[in-house]
Amino acid sequence: MNELPILQQLDLIDKLPTLPVVVNQINQLIASNRSSMAQIAAVIARDQAIASRVIRLVNSAFYGLQGRVSSIQQAITLLGLNTVKNLVTGVAVIKAFDNPGKPSIFDRQKFWMHTFACAVLSRGISRLRKCGEPEDYFMAGLLHDIGILVLDQFFHEKFISILQEYTKNHTDYTETEIAxxxxxxxxxxxxxxxxxxxxxxxxxxxxxxxxxxFALNIPPSILDILFTVHISDSFIQSKGYHIGLKGEPAKGSRVILHRLGITESDIIPVWEETQNTVATVVREWGI
Ligand SMILES: [Fe+2]
Ligand SMILES: [Fe+2]
Structure with missing residues (x-):
């Protein structure tokens, strides 16, 4: 098995995390355009573990509804279907990786601080630019580095070699992975x-x-999201929210900032406004 490329090895791992059926069901219902909010809410409510977590999150300070929500239907009415759908996906993915991982030089807590900081800042930038659904930006930021958890959980020794090599030589992190x-x-x-x-x-x-x-031929709305995640990812690393590795912080790209129509000085106030919420949001998500 060791000689196979990593992606093929992944295919052979029978304990690869799966997502609860509710995630697929609601995506299909939403895509079909023929279902009502009540039907979608009923499907989510059937998975009590996910539904209760989503309701708890919706009542957290982050969404500003302060304990007003007691059902999924109500959450959809107050926050919209997209936000609730994103919350269900996010809760399901995080649950899939709730294994604490093996003790190592990789610090999962720092990893989550990094991804939540990226999520919060991406949402803030989307609000600043008044474009798209801020909750889509949040979720893309939250999940952008999920491949790192797969490496930590299923290819642990190789992952540690990558981290050691990266820390020692301060090369680019993804180039170290490729090597x-x-x-x-x-x-x-x-x-x-x-x-x-x-x-x-x-x-x-x-x-x-x-x-x-390198992202070609993809819908402009998605391009905007991934540009924002790229910039947030670099920015937060320069502020110390890296994934827990010693190395050079990633550098943001001027070209991407230009494509988003903002400058780094536009991001600073957004970050100042949101950075204090990161630790609280991590706690609210039960990490
Ligand atoms: Fe990454
Ligand atoms: Fe990242």
Whole structure:
């Protein structure tokens, strides 16, 4: 098995995390355009573990509804279907990786602080630019590095070699991955997201978050999301929210900022406004 490429090895892992059926069911119902909000709410409510977590999150300070919500139907009415659908997906993915991982130089807590910081800032930038659904940006930011967890959980020794090599030589992180396992966490994350059938905006953001200029022929709304995630990812690393590795912080790209029509000084106030919420949001998500 060791000689097979990593993506083929992934296919052979029978304990690969799966998502609860509710995620696929609601995506299909929404895509069919023939279902009512009540039907979608009923499907979510059937998975009590997911539904109760979503209701708890909806009542958290982050959404500003403060304890007003007691059912999924109500959550959809107050926050919209898209936000609730994203919450269901996010809760399901995080649950799939609730294994604490083996003790190592990789710090999962720092990893989650990094991804939540990216999520919160991406949402903030989308609000600043008044474009798209801010909750789509949040979810793309939250899941962009999910391939790293796959590496930690299923290819632990190789992952540790990558981290050691990266820390020692301060090269580019994804180049270190290519040198050691021939694929990046972006390829691995995308592969898993395809298997899970999660929305395209998430799988494409996962795939291209380090190489946004390689994202060709994809819908402009999704391109905007992955550009934002790319910029947020670099920005938060420069503020110390890296995934827990010693190395050079990733550099943002001027070209991407230009394509988004903003400058780094536009991001600073958004970050100042949102950075204090990161630790609270991580706690609210039960990490
Ligand atoms: Fe990444
Ligand atoms: Fe990242």
């Amino acid at each position: 050691i396992i021939q694929v990046t966490h972006c390829d691995i994350g995308e592969y898993l997201s395809q298997k899970w059938h999660i929305p395209e905006l998430l799988s494409l953001s996962i795939k291209y978050h380090h190489t946004p200029l």
